[in-house]
Amino acid sequence: MKILIAEDESLLLKLLADKFSRENYEVIACQNGLEAIDLFDEKSPDLIITDLQMPYSGGYELIFHVRKERQSNIPIIVLSSTSVEDKIVASLELGANDFVEKPFRFNELIIRVRRLLATTGK
Amino acid sequence: MLYFLSFVVQVGLFVYCLMIFLSYLLMGIRSWKVLQHHKQSNTNIDFHSFRQNPFLPSISVVAPAYNEGLTIVENIRSLLSLGYNNLTIIVVNDGSKDDTLEKAIQFYDLEIADYYYEYRLDCKPIRAVYKSKNRAFKNLLVVDKENGGKADALNAGLNISYSDYFACVDVDCLIEENAFEHLIFPVINSTKEVVAVGGIVWLNNNSDVFHGHMVKLKVPDKFLPRVQLIEYFRAFLLGRTAWSSINGLLIISGAFGIFNRERVIEVGGYNKNTVGEDMELVVRLHKLMRQKDIPYEVAYVPTPLCWTEAPDTRKVLSRQRNRWARGTAETLLMHKDMLLRPKYGVIGWLSFPYWFIAEWMGPFIEAFGILFTIIMGLLGYVSGVFFACMLTLVFSMALFFSILAVFAQEKFFNRYTEPQDLRRLFFTALLEPFVYHPFTVYWSLKGNYDLFIKKVHSWGEMTRTGYAKKENSDKTTAQT
Amino acid sequence: MTHYSYFEKLIIAILVFSVILILIDVFIMVSVYIDKVSAKKIEQKKQSIREKIQEYISAWLIEDDVPIVDFMTRETHNYFSDKQMKDPLFREILYEEIFIANRVLLGDEQMKIKELYKYFGFEQKIKKEFFKYKWYKIVNAANDMLAIKALESSTRFTELLDHPNQFVRLIAVKAEISMGGDQVEILSELRYPLTDWELYEIINFLKRNNFKQFNSLEKLIDHKEPSVCVLGLLIARTFQELYLNVDFMKLLLSSNTRVRKYAIEYLAECGDGSYVQILKKIFPNQAEAVQKAILKYVELHGTDDDVPFIYNRLNDYRPAIQLKAAETLYNMNTNSSGFLNYLEHSKDPKNQKLAIHVLRNQ
Numbered sequence: 001m002k003i004l005i006a007e008d009e010s011l012l013l014k015l016l017a018d019k020f021s022r023e024n025y026e027v028i029a030c031q032n033g034l035e036a037i038d039l040f041d042e043k044s045p046d047l048i049i050t051d052l053q054m055p056y057s058g059g060y061e062l063i064f065h066v067r068k069e070r071q072s073n074i075p076i077i078v079l080s081s082t083s084v085e086d087k088i089v090a091s092l093e094l095g096a097n098d099f100v101e102k103p104f105r106f107n108e109l110i111i112r113v114r115r116l117l118a119t120t121g122k
Numbered sequence: 123m124l125y126f127l128s129f130v131v132q133v134g135l136f137v138y139c140l141m142i143f144l145s146y147l148l149m150g151i152r153s154w155k156v157l158q159h160h161k162q163s164n165t166n167i168d169f170h171s172f173r174q175n176p177f178l179p180s181i182s183v184v185a186p187a188y189n190e191g192l193t194i195v196e197n198i199r200s201l202l203s204l205g206y207n208n209l210t211i212i213v214v215n216d217g218s219k220d221d222t223l224e225k226a227i228q229f230y231d232l233e234i235a236d237y238y239y240e241y242r243l244d245c246k247p248i249r250a251v252y253k254s255k256n257r258a259f260k261n262l263l264v265v266d267k268e269n270g271g272k273a274d275a276l277n278a279g280l281n282i283s284y285s286d287y288f289a290c291v292d293v294d295c296l297i298e299e300n301a302f303e304h305l306i307f308p309v310i311n312s313t314k315e316v317v318a319v320g321g322i323v324w325l326n327n328n329s330d331v332f333h334g335h336m337v338k339l340k341v342p343d344k345f346l347p348r349v350q351l352i353e354y355f356r357a358f359l360l361g362r363t364a365w366s367s368i369n370g371l372l373i374i375s376g377a378f379g380i381f382n383r384e385r386v387i388e389v390g391g392y393n394k395n396t397v398g399e400d401m402e403l404v405v406r407l408h409k410l411m412r413q414k415d416i417p418y419e420v421a422y423v424p425t426p427l428c429w430t431e432a433p434d435t436r437k438v439l440s441r442q443r444n445r446w447a448r449g450t451a452e453t454l455l456m457h458k459d460m461l462l463r464p465k466y467g468v469i470g471w472l473s474f475p476y477w478f479i480a481e482w483m484g485p486f487i488e489a490f491g492i493l494f495t496i497i498m499g500l501l502g503y504v505s506g507v508f509f510a511c512m513l514t515l516v517f518s519m520a521l522f523f524s525i526l527a528v529f530a531q532e533k534f535f536n537r538y539t540e541p542q543d544l545r546r547l548f549f550t551a552l553l554e555p556f557v558y559h560p561f562t563v564y565w566s567l568k569g570n571y572d573l574f575i576k577k578v579h580s581w582g583e584m585t586r587t588g589y590a591k592k593e594n595s596d597k598t599t600a601q602t
Numbered sequence: 603m604t605h606y607s608y609f610e611k612l613i614i615a616i617l618v619f620s621v622i623l624i625l626i627d628v629f630i631m632v633s634v635y636i637d638k639v640s641a642k643k644i645e646q647k648k649q650s651i652r653e654k655i656q657e658y659i660s661a662w663l664i665e666d667d668v669p670i671v672d673f674m675t676r677e678t679h680n681y682f683s684d685k686q687m688k689d690p691l692f693r694e695i696l697y698e699e700i701f702i703a704n705r706v707l708l709g710d711e712q713m714k715i716k717e718l719y720k721y722f723g724f725e726q727k728i729k730k731e732f733f734k735y736k737w738y739k740i741v742n743a744a745n746d747m748l749a750i751k752a753l754e755s756s757t758r759f760t761e762l763l764d765h766p767n768q769f770v771r772l773i774a775v776k777a778e779i780s781m782g783g784d785q786v787e788i789l790s791e792l793r794y795p796l797t798d799w800e801l802y803e804i805i806n807f808l809k810r811n812n813f814k815q816f817n818s819l820e821k822l823i824d825h826k827e828p829s830v831c832v833l834g835l836l837i838a839r840t841f842q843e844l845y846l847n848v849d850f851m852k853l854l855l856s857s858n859t860r861v862r863k864y865a866i867e868y869l870a871e872c873g874d875g876s877y878v879q880i881l882k883k884i885f886p887n888q889a890e891a892v893q894k895a896i897l898k899y900v901e902l903h904g905t906d907d908d909v910p911f912i913y914n915r916l917n918d919y920r921p922a923i924q925l926k927a928a929e930t931l932y933n934m935n936t937n938s939s940g941f942l943n944y945l946e947h948s949k950d951p952k953n954q955k956l957a958i959h960v961l962r963n964q
Contacts, residue, residue: 238959
């Protein structure tokens with residue numbers, strides 16, 4: 001199981017990567033949306049966890065790329081500190097499967113990841 | 123007799139010199155304090171949480187476009203990626219002759235919308251208002267109108283907009299993703315009515331830009347943009363910061379600023395009869411609020427939020443400076459009734475006299491000084507010692523403020539990472555008074571000549587040739 | 603030739619002055635340049651320290667049920683050794699990273715971060731900063747105390763409520779409230795006018811910390827400082843305080859625009875329709891924002907009798923008000939929206955366009 005994590009806060013990225021590695025996932029980590037787009041094409045992960053606001057290119061571009069340009073329906077979880085309804089709705093409308101607001105609980109995130117991976121049949 | 127005359131003139135020039143130095147020094151000190159306070163305040167404002175604040179005023183970004191077919195899709199994309207929560211993007215196609223509109227329609231899935239508006243401000247007929255069928259672009263409006271120039275396009279955008287504030291931006295400027303959170307802050311943190319907020323326009327020639335984002339800022343390679351960068355530092359960091367702190371700011375860059383929409387409409391929008399439409403608007407806003415006697419503020423945010431490329435050839439630069447000189451003279455003359463009137467407070471007593479003497483008359487006085495010295499020198503009436511002495515004084519003063527501006531940049535913004543960037547800036551500052559400044563004086567004089575003798579008044583002849591790209595797009599007045 | 607000696611003096615003065623200026627320039631140039639050169643090295647060092655610290659924090663968070671003392675003294679790894687802890691740069695970055703982690707994490711992980719913070723004795727450091735003179739030092743320290751929930755009741759915060767700097771006052775209010783004082787009591791102490799930003803910061807703070815009960819909000823709403831009154835109205839609206847013993851007539855006729863606007867918005871959301879007549883009467887001389895609020899009120903509480911009033915607003919000189927009025931017609935009730943549908947097919951092209959705009963954009 002490969003998880004692509006895009007998060008610009010380096011500490012949080014490190015924590016997420018370590019936590020998911022410990023849960024026996026293969027983690028592909030990156031700090032912005034553009035890098036994430038390249039890594040998605042290259043490594044074809046099974047799930048994506050992404051922030052919305054990142055330098056150079058945010059989560060929207062990534063979701064747009066995965067859903068519209070690559071027509072893939074792998075699970076995408078948005079992890080963001082925004083609580084603006086518009087932004088949440090926009091990300092879900094673009095095709096994200098789930099939204100987790102920061103600050104968050106690791107246990108909760110891990111369960112969501114597991115469930116999404118289970119329902120997509122992998 | 124001639125000797126006496128020469129003496130009087132020399133004393134006069136000397137006094138002018140000292141006055142300018144003193145006023146720059148006061149501005150420098152004031153700016154320093156304001157920048158310090160601003161920096162410390164900024165760390166205590168959570169601009170991120172602004173995106174969740176439902177009470178924030180709405181902003182429309184009005185971006186006029188003329189023959190931008192090659193870049194319009196990319197430009198709109200970068201405008202759409204701005205982070206502000208309550209934002210409408212209004213792109214005004216000012217009767218482009220190329221495929222600007224078609225490109226936008228095709229890429230963003232636009233269709234003609236039933237959009238209600240009135241011609242509250244005079245502008246060329248609006249042909250149609252387009253909206254996207256795709257909900258992801260629901261904040262985008264594209265206005266198609268007949269060609270009428272930049273001020274006309276902005277007025278059209280104002281007619282279309284229903285937001286509390288509107289922002290004028292140049293479509294080819296690079297705007298930081300969180301720019302409007304910063305710009306709106308003075309509005310929501312003032313007990314007075316804020317009619318306009320200006321921001322810093324910074325030069326990014328030769329910098330690394332990636333998909334519309336500033337990756338690494340570098341000092342321009344060519345001498346001309348580099349010397350302009352120092353001018354911009356002096357103007358934006360030491361000049362405008364000080365003026366705004368006493369509410370005496372007379373100009374907000376046409377490339378980047380926000381205005382209270384209803385107030386702008388109340389004063390009649392942008393003036394199409396001047397090339398200095400951005401400065402003229404701010405002056406008119408000051409006038410309105412002072413006449414109505416409402417407590418108000420024209421604020422300024424000393425944070426770099428907008429990047430643009432400076433002209434790098436002498437020809438283009440001379441045209442820009444020529445236009446600035448005309449814009450300044452036109453605006454000051456149009457509103458000369460504000461000069462020294464107690465009703466206009468700081469504007470009448472400080473800003474206007476300063477602009478008259480230092481900005482408008484400055485080049486005249488400097489040119490006169492040089493000419494006078496040459497003639498008197500030829501006639502043998504100037505003491506060589508005194509001449510050398512004055513030259514040293516002027517040079518040391520000019521250098522002092524350039525260095526101070528670069529220092530302020532380092533201390534409060536620290537945007538350049540390489541030591542060589544600083545070395546090049548210092549070197550440029552040393553050369554500026556000799557190899558660059560005389561040209562700016564000449565260009566200003568030429569501008570005044572064109573305005574008063576040749577009667578070149580406005581964009582008139584230029585609208586048909588379009589925005590003449592780059593050099594027209596950033597009226598920023600890097601004068602202090 | 604008496605001026606000649608003056609002349610000489612003048613020349614000397616000018617020269618001395620110029621030389622001093624140039625010396626200052628040289629000094630600034632050299633020091634700035636040296637700073638820049640060394641900054642690169644420091645940045646590299648910082649980056650490597652930061653990576654190390656992130657490694658350590660991650661290792662600590664992944665451990666389950668290990669007391670912090672055991673973790674720190676375990677011999678197998680060398681996390682947070684005494685030598686490292688003595689490096690001021692290391693401590694500074696550790697401090698920063700702890701606060702970043704505190705901001706994004708919740709639950710167990712947040713508790714573990716707090717343990718780290720206590721273990722390293724950062725509390726003392728903050729307290730020292732808190733009693734400094736410079737306003738931004740006070741604010742930073744208070745902010746960190748608040749973030750890590752390590753406040754101590756002290757009279758210091760009460761004094762700070764009157765500080766001339768707005769950031770200090772704001773953080774003092776937040777601290778006082780989160781220490782469990784009566785919110786209304788604390789807020790009614792405020793004497794400086796509050797800006798919109800401060801109002802929203804306070805409201806957001808109350809929301810985020812789940813304050814729901816407010817006793818005697820009237821004390822805020824009847825406050826003599828208009829912006830505190832606005833704060834009271836905003837709290838009442840945000841937290842749906844429906845039963846207030848306040849003279850709303852006085853507020854609606856207040857000379858302060860913000861008071862009028864927020865009073866109307868409160869009544870629209872939490873009141874009944876008993877103010878329609880008076881609002882219609884005061885409508886003409888109001889600012890645009892107040893007029894929009896009145897239209898919103900009519901939209902929620904108006905009846906068929908108010909349709910002519912709204913219809914007249916379609917002829918306002920500002921299109922923004924016209925549109926708002928048309929929207930009001932659309933949303934008020936079936937009869938009024940029927941009226942808007944009628945306008946869509948009417949002869950008057952302006953009203954027709956207005957109606958179409960509203961109907962298409964719903």
